[in-house]
Amino acid sequence: MTIAARTAKPSQFLKGATGDWEVVIGLEVHAQVASNAKLFSGASTAFGGAPNDHVSLVDAAMPGMLPVINEECVAQAVRTGLGLEAQINLRSVFDRKNYFYPDLPQGYQISQYKSPIVGEGIVHLDMEGGETVEVGVERLHLEQDAGKSIHDLSPTSTYVDLNRSGVALMEIVSKPDMRSADEAKAYLSKLRTILRYLGTCDGDMDKGNMRADVNVSVRKPGGALGTRCEIKNVNSIRFVGQAIDYEARRQIGIIEDGGTIKQETRLFDPGKGETRSMRSKEEAHDYRYFPDPDLLPLEFGQDWVDALKAELPELPDAKKARFVSQYGVTPYDAMVLTLERASADFFEEVARGRDAKIAANWVINELFGRLNKEGKGIEASPVSAAQLGGIIDLILDGTISGKIAKDLFEIVWTEGGDPKELVESRGLKQVTDTGAIEAAVDAVIAANPDKVEQAKAKPTLAGWFVGQVMKQTGGKANPQAVNEILKAKLGLE
Amino acid sequence: MSVDRSTVVRVAHLARIRVAEEEVDKLQGELNSILGFVEQLSELDVSGVEPLTSVVPIAMKKRADVVTDGAIPKKVTQNAPQAEDDFFVVPKVVE
Numbered sequence: 316m317t318i319a320a321r322t323a324k325p326s327q328f329l330k331g332a333t334g335d336w337e338v339v340i341g342l343e344v345h346a347q348v349a350s351n352a353k354l355f356s357g358a359s360t361a362f363g364g365a366p367n368d369h370v371s372l373v374d375a376a377m378p379g380m381l382p383v384i385n386e387e388c389v390a391q392a393v394r395t396g397l398g399l400e401a402q403i404n405l406r407s408v409f410d411r412k413n414y415f416y417p418d419l420p421q422g423y424q425i426s427q428y429k430s431p432i433v434g435e436g437i438v439h440l441d442m443e444g445g446e447t448v449e450v451g452v453e454r455l456h457l458e459q460d461a462g463k464s465i466h467d468l469s470p471t472s473t474y475v476d477l478n479r480s481g482v483a484l485m486e487i488v489s490k491p492d493m494r495s496a497d498e499a500k501a502y503l504s505k506l507r508t509i510l511r512y513l514g515t516c517d518g519d520m521d522k523g524n525m526r527a528d529v530n531v532s533v534r535k536p537g538g539a540l541g542t543r544c545e546i547k548n549v550n551s552i553r554f555v556g557q558a559i560d561y562e563a564r565r566q567i568g569i570i571e572d573g574g575t576i577k578q579e580t581r582l583f584d585p586g587k588g589e590t591r592s593m594r595s596k597e598e599a600h601d602y603r604y605f606p607d608p609d610l611l612p613l614e615f616g617q618d619w620v621d622a623l624k625a626e627l628p629e630l631p632d633a634k635k636a637r638f639v640s641q642y643g644v645t646p647y648d649a650m651v652l653t654l655e656r657a658s659a660d661f662f663e664e665v666a667r668g669r670d671a672k673i674a675a676n677w678v679i680n681e682l683f684g685r686l687n688k689e690g691k692g693i694e695a696s697p698v699s700a701a702q703l704g705g706i707i708d709l710i711l712d713g714t715i716s717g718k719i720a721k722d723l724f725e726i727v728w729t730e731g732g733d734p735k736e737l738v739e740s741r742g743l744k745q746v747t748d749t750g751a752i753e754a755a756v757d758a759v760i761a762a763n764p765d766k767v768e769q770a771k772a773k774p775t776l777a778g779w780f781v782g783q784v785m786k787q788t789g790g791k792a793n794p795q796a797v798n799e800i801l802k803a804k805l806g807l808e
Numbered sequence: 809m810s811v812d813r814s815t816v817v818r819v820a821h822l823a824r825i826r827v828a829e830e831e832v833d834k835l836q837g838e839l840n841s842i843l844g845f846v847e848q849l850s851e852l853d854v855s856g857v858e859p860l861t862s863v864v865p866i867a868m869k870k871r872a873d874v875v876t877d878g879a880i881p882k883k884v885t886q887n888a889p890q891a892e893d894d895f896f897v898v899p900k901v902v903e
Binding site for chain 1: 867872874880890894898
């Protein structure tokens with residue numbers, strides 16, 4: 316998909332004083348490769364170590380140290396490429412990107428410039444309303460992360476910790492195929508889902524192991540591309556959306572006031588919700604890329620790629636399609652269920668041998684709803700798939716009503732236990748004994764003669780009686796039985 | 809291709825090498841003579857010839873994904889002009 320080929324839908328246009336504007340967005344995502352050791356050294360990649368504890372002499376760029384590549388990091392990049400339906404390059408080259416900064420001890424970053432390990436690919440976005448948008452991936456390359464500079468420990472000095480120095484990153488560059496903040500957010504979220512399915516990146520944005528540089532420009536719908544600005548290092552999906560909205564408005568304002576956009580690097584300030592220019596450097600960056608003489612070209616065979624491909628897990632798009640066809644759930648529900656691999660597995664365990672739509676309903680509305688409310692992930696769910704399945708079984712065999720099931724869910728959530736035993740021990744069983752229900756109905760009718768008269772004139776009032784009977788029976792009466800008996804006694808049928 | 813004085817100064821700055829004003833002329837001459845030699849080489853037609861990356865046909869050595877190094881913060885920082893609590897300490901840099 317080329318830039319010219321796709322113009323946003325009119326509903327995505329931004330209104331300006333001179334008419335409609337279209338936003339054009341491309342993302343460069345830095346995703347930390349999930350690995351034990353660094354890209355070119357044997358030091359740990361674990362998060363949060365003591366200062367300079369996860370640093371080898373290679374990472375500190377001591378003279379004479381040579382990089383040796385971690386094969387697993389290469390495999391992770393290839394897996395990611397396969398997950399993005401991308402071309403895998405059997406030969407790629409590492410280059411030196413030269414610049415000076417205290418947290419870059421080598422004085423250069425080992426990266427891939429002309430020959431990346433992964434070429435063009437594609438990400439399918441599921442937008443609201445069932446629309447699918449395809450975003451092209453330009454390339455994916457492997458590179459080293461830099462160390463961390465800490466500026467607030469001293470008024471006169473900067474403290475440098477090299478624990479991150481040399482950790483493997485995948486830079487995933489999209490084509491400028493996105494046309495709204497929502498599409499950019501959906502892209503980032505989908506990319507994160509794919510990476511997490513593949514197990515190639517933890518996708519934990521709080522820990523900085525996924526961050527995005529956002530390229531934004533505006534143009535008249537379908538017109539020539541505008542000058543772009545790059546917003547660096549945005550570290551949450553929500554902030555990406557805010558940064559784009561602000562930046563697009565800023566650019567439209569400048570152009571409509573007769574100004575021109577200066578190509579520059581900007582920073583997003585989450586506190587103020589705005590982007591601002593990074594203090595402009597004295598000179599444009601001149602990275603003087605050249606092939607790293609310490610490293611041979613990275614080469615592997617198609618058979619190795621095929622072996623990695625054979626071991627890939629089912630990916631989100633395939634799983635979503637299977638959920639729709641196998642379980643008959645809606646595409647939207649399938650998307651929600653497959654956002655995380657663990658959630659999808661949980662659902663499948665609940666749905667096994669049960670009505671899948673009811674299972675989907677309980678997993679999405681009750682369980683996910685509750686987990687979200689408490690900020691918990693599926694792994695930390697107090698209710699297991701077996702327990703939730705047990706609750707659903709009790710509804711389906713008529714032991715408890717849907718309403719009691721929600722109370723039971725609450726008990727299992729807070730106290731744990733076997734749903735079936737809880738129903739027995741707490742007396743939650745649905746009353747299907749017509750004698751008991753009739754007695755309750757009679758009592759309600761006897762106590763409310765005026766309402767009985769009104770109900771005869773206005774049958775919808777029967778609902779009030781159902782409520783009263785349910786109250787009397789502590790919610791345990793079978794609602795259907797109550798309805799039937801009531802209608803008969805009130806002479807409504 | 810030849811370099812002028814300002815290019816010499818710029819390249820020196822990019823490489824963070826301090827070059828005194830009176831050294832520039834000499835360096836300009838040296839750089840131009842190196843570039844002249846490279847230009848002479850570029851007279852050869854090498855279209856279709858892959859760049860030589862190694863004189864013997866060997867594949868890049870690879871490592872298993874195992875933590876085998878680290879936990880030596882004192883060694884890492886021992887040559888630093890200034891260090892504190894295992895951090896390197898450098899003059900303040902703010903973007």
